[in-house]
Amino acid sequence: MFSFRITKKDKNTKARLGLLLTPHGKINTPNLSIVATKGSIRGLSFEKAHKLGADVFMINTFHFFHNERYKIVKKFGGLHKFLNIKYPIMTDSGGFQVFSLGFGMEHNVGKVADIFPQEIKNKQNINIKGKNLVKIYDDGVEFSSPYSGNKLFLSPENSIKIQKILQADIIFAFDECTSPLATYEYTKLAMQRTHKWAIKCLDAFGKTKKQVMFGIIQGGEYEDLRKISSQFINSLPFFGFGIGGSLGKSKNDIKKVLNWTLPLLDSNKPRHLLGIGEIDDIFNAIELGIDLFDCVIPTRWARHNTAFSYQGRINLKSSKYKSDKKPIDITCQCEVCKNYSRAYLHHLLKEKEMYGIMLLVEHNIFWILNLFKKIRLSIKNNQFLMLKKKMLAIYT
Amino acid sequence: MFSFRITKKDKNTKARLGLLLTPHGKINTPNLSIVATKGSIRGLSFEKAHKLGADVFMINTFHFFHNERYKIVKKFGGLHKFLNIKYPIMTDSGGFQVFSLGFGMEHNVGKVADIFPQEIKNKQNINIKGKNLVKIYDDGVEFSSPYSGNKLFLSPENSIKIQKILQADIIFAFDECTSPLATYEYTKLAMQRTHKWAIKCLDAFGKTKKQVMFGIIQGGEYEDLRKISSQFINSLPFFGFGIGGSLGKSKNDIKKVLNWTLPLLDSNKPRHLLGIGEIDDIFNAIELGIDLFDCVIPTRWARHNTAFSYQGRINLKSSKYKSDKKPIDITCQCEVCKNYSRAYLHHLLKEKEMYGIMLLVEHNIFWILNLFKKIRLSIKNNQFLMLKKKMLAIYT
Numbered sequence: 001m002f003s004f005r006i007t008k009k010d011k012n013t014k015a016r017l018g019l020l021l022t023p024h025g026k027i028n029t030p031n032l033s034i035v036a037t038k039g040s041i042r043g044l045s046f047e048k049a050h051k052l053g054a055d056v057f058m059i060n061t062f063h064f065f066h067n068e069r070y071k072i073v074k075k076f077g078g079l080h081k082f083l084n085i086k087y088p089i090m091t092d093s094g095g096f097q098v099f100s101l102g103f104g105m106e107h108n109v110g111k112v113a114d115i116f117p118q119e120i121k122n123k124q125n126i127n128i129k130g131k132n133l134v135k136i137y138d139d140g141v142e143f144s145s146p147y148s149g150n151k152l153f154l155s156p157e158n159s160i161k162i163q164k165i166l167q168a169d170i171i172f173a174f175d176e177c178t179s180p181l182a183t184y185e186y187t188k189l190a191m192q193r194t195h196k197w198a199i200k201c202l203d204a205f206g207k208t209k210k211q212v213m214f215g216i217i218q219g220g221e222y223e224d225l226r227k228i229s230s231q232f233i234n235s236l237p238f239f240g241f242g243i244g245g246s247l248g249k250s251k252n253d254i255k256k257v258l259n260w261t262l263p264l265l266d267s268n269k270p271r272h273l274l275g276i277g278e279i280d281d282i283f284n285a286i287e288l289g290i291d292l293f294d295c296v297i298p299t300r301w302a303r304h305n306t307a308f309s310y311q312g313r314i315n316l317k318s319s320k321y322k323s324d325k326k327p328i329d330i331t332c333q334c335e336v337c338k339n340y341s342r343a344y345l346h347h348l349l350k351e352k353e354m355y356g357i358m359l360l361v362e363h364n365i366f367w368i369l370n371l372f373k374k375i376r377l378s379i380k381n382n383q384f385l386m387l388k389k390k391m392l393a394i395y396t
Numbered sequence: 397m398f399s400f401r402i403t404k405k406d407k408n409t410k411a412r413l414g415l416l417l418t419p420h421g422k423i424n425t426p427n428l429s430i431v432a433t434k435g436s437i438r439g440l441s442f443e444k445a446h447k448l449g450a451d452v453f454m455i456n457t458f459h460f461f462h463n464e465r466y467k468i469v470k471k472f473g474g475l476h477k478f479l480n481i482k483y484p485i486m487t488d489s490g491g492f493q494v495f496s497l498g499f500g501m502e503h504n505v506g507k508v509a510d511i512f513p514q515e516i517k518n519k520q521n522i523n524i525k526g527k528n529l530v531k532i533y534d535d536g537v538e539f540s541s542p543y544s545g546n547k548l549f550l551s552p553e554n555s556i557k558i559q560k561i562l563q564a565d566i567i568f569a570f571d572e573c574t575s576p577l578a579t580y581e582y583t584k585l586a587m588q589r590t591h592k593w594a595i596k597c598l599d600a601f602g603k604t605k606k607q608v609m610f611g612i613i614q615g616g617e618y619e620d621l622r623k624i625s626s627q628f629i630n631s632l633p634f635f636g637f638g639i640g641g642s643l644g645k646s647k648n649d650i651k652k653v654l655n656w657t658l659p660l661l662d663s664n665k666p667r668h669l670l671g672i673g674e675i676d677d678i679f680n681a682i683e684l685g686i687d688l689f690d691c692v693i694p695t696r697w698a699r700h701n702t703a704f705s706y707q708g709r710i711n712l713k714s715s716k717y718k719s720d721k722k723p724i725d726i727t728c729q730c731e732v733c734k735n736y737s738r739a740y741l742h743h744l745l746k747e748k749e750m751y752g753i754m755l756l757v758e759h760n761i762f763w764i765l766n767l768f769k770k771i772r773l774s775i776k777n778n779q780f781l782m783l784k785k786k787m788l789a790i791y792t
Contacts, residue, residue, distance in 0.1 A: 038747045322468060343478070344479065351459065
């Protein structure tokens with residue numbers, strides 16, 4: 001039911017075209033998994049997202065775990081039935097959210113701010129700033145729910161058990177995600193734990209034709225650890241790979257990490273770069289052989305009134321657009337650009353109308369999926385570097 | 397370009413079927429104008445609302461006046477072009493919002509709470525609770541913007557000037573809307589001012605084939621005032637009538653007011669009951685000869701997690717729906733009921749997902765417009781009272 005094959009390699013880089021078949025449809029790679037954290041996309045139906053070009057969606061296990069809603073999903077027979085969609089779905093392991101509760105709060109590291117809403121962080125009964133809510137043991141992670149305050153335990157076994165209940169096409173192994181501020185010693189320890197957990201995940205996964213699992217490579221920003229982790233995870237019978245954890249402190253570090261990692265992985269298996277998705281990162285990663293991404297940037301930017309365009313990103317709340325009759329992007333073929341002016345979008349965003357966010361999300365998702373189409377076409381025609389140069393002149 | 401004719405009268409009541417033609421399409425009456433306060437419907441495109449059955453939309457002039465955004469709309473050539481829609485639009489005069497700032501704040505009367513967001517009401521520089529921000533003169537109303545604090549002035553002349561710029565198909569005269577707590581003497585004074593303003597509005601409107609204007613009947617809950625106002629407004633060359641102001645303290649008072657008012661109006665002109673729209677009010681008003689409504693209930697209920705159904709209103713956030721595989725309303729033919737379970741909606745609403753509100757809005761608007769279709773069919777078949785009895789058994 002599942003297969004992955006490389007259909008074309010770029011002549012000038014390690015970029016590659018691939019075709020990932022799942023029981024719910026095909027995914028042309030390189031591609032972006034559209035994030036539907038809690039089982040819906042911000043302001044857009046799955047059906048419409050699919051029409052805009054989305055091949056696959058990423059849903060976060062954590063948000064069906066902490067509230068036990070996976071038990072409801074079980075009664076429906078999995079996420080596809082619960083959400084009533086027929087497209088390929090991925091779930092992550094829940095680990096990223098849990099560990100973010102730990103180091104994210106302790107080290108006050110950026111991304112956490114986006115995972116849990118301010119109202120949760122403000123709750124006085126779980127004063128989390130500077131505190132680590134997470135206790136890590138060899139068999140799993142104990143943590144306090146940021147929603148209920150309840151003590152919860154997540155392990156390789158129950159992450160996989162829940163992901164099997166959720167029935168996503170592609171699932172991810174449960175790993176320990178470390179902070180960019182973690183020491184070498186700690187990152188090594190966490191990596192070793194991730195490796196033990198990878199084996200436990202495969203055991204818990206067993207044999208099934210309904211789902212495939214990606215193993216996750218850790219090792220932080222350390223060359224030897226990344227290489228050890230790549231070799232170890234590559235030695236296990238995962239269907240594909242996720243590149244997780246800290247990718248260093250600068251955008252250049254991402255390239256270094258991928259250069260250490262990707263050459264050691266079976267080139268016939270798909271590689272997913274977890275949670276990364278700025279335009280320049282996408283090009284750099286594809287150039288080095290990444291096939292899949294998931295990233296909330298199209299929706300997060302929309303929330304911040306920002307749209308992609310071939311003139312660069314634009315903030316439509318800026319007063320310079322208040323009477324601008326042009327579309328967001330004059331070259332864009334999306335329904336928003338065909339129908340609405342920047343002035344109308346400016347008005348909606350200034351007035352905090354929900355519809356303004358909906359239109360920006362629709363445009364941003366169309367735009368970035370269209371960029372992925374262009375990337376695939378450029379690889380087909382050996383013009384990837386030309387497209388990269390053009391786009392990075394706008395987005396760096 | 398505009399016409400209105402009665403196509404059928406119910407044999408048992410004063411309910412009537414009508415056809416209102418506008419340059420942007422026809423409106424079958426009785427009908428509900430879908431509220432798009434600031435130029436968008438909460439969580440729904442105009443196009444989709446039209447597909448759900450919406451014939452006409454109500455936009456609030458106030459929200460294009462206080463921020464001078466009507467000047468932008470002017471550059472586009474009117475709301476239809478600014479919003480890029482081809483359907484009939486109504487605008488109100490702005491009066492309701494302004495006077496709500498006055499008596500609404502002073503008397504702390506209900507509806508105001510819904511007009512301005514809490515963040516506005518919380519602003520310390522305009523401490524409005526118990527204060528009247530509005531000064532009423534014979535030539536218009538001076539008030540402080542609840543958004544900017546700026547002093548603004550709205551008059552019959554500039555309300556009509558702005559409504560002519562906005563270019564809605566149907567516009568409303570500028571009236572003084574009084575509080576349900578106003579005395580007889582004050583209500584009379586305000587009614588007299590409304591009458592003077594009605595003439596000023598007609599003068600400012602002049603001759604045009606692009607728009608028509610409805611005059612507004614005031615007089616509060618007082619029989620003699622309502623009758624005087626009906627006769628006076630009926631004597632002027634308005635295209636139709638709006639029934640405005642306080643309709644008394646109970647639902648029964650609405651019927652009394654309509655019984656005083658409607659028999660005195662030219663029966664060949666359309667009658668719009670402003671801002672009313674609970675299911676029982678709709679039936680009672682149509683029974684007495686009302687043709688048009690505008691009401692935010694479908695979207696406001698959605699915001700409060702509540703859906704219409706033929707089993708009565710249901711709150712989908714209630715835990716009793718958490719694993720319910722049935723649709724919101726098993727008899728409903730909308731896309732939401734065809735595709736989604738109460739359990740999925742419950743999940744989305746519990747998790748505060750925007751998509752949950754979008755789905756509820758879609759269902760509620762379809763459902764209530766479908767109810768209007770049934771009402772029209774019932775009038776055609778002289779079965780209006782039967783339908784009324786059936787629906788009021790559910791919605792009272």
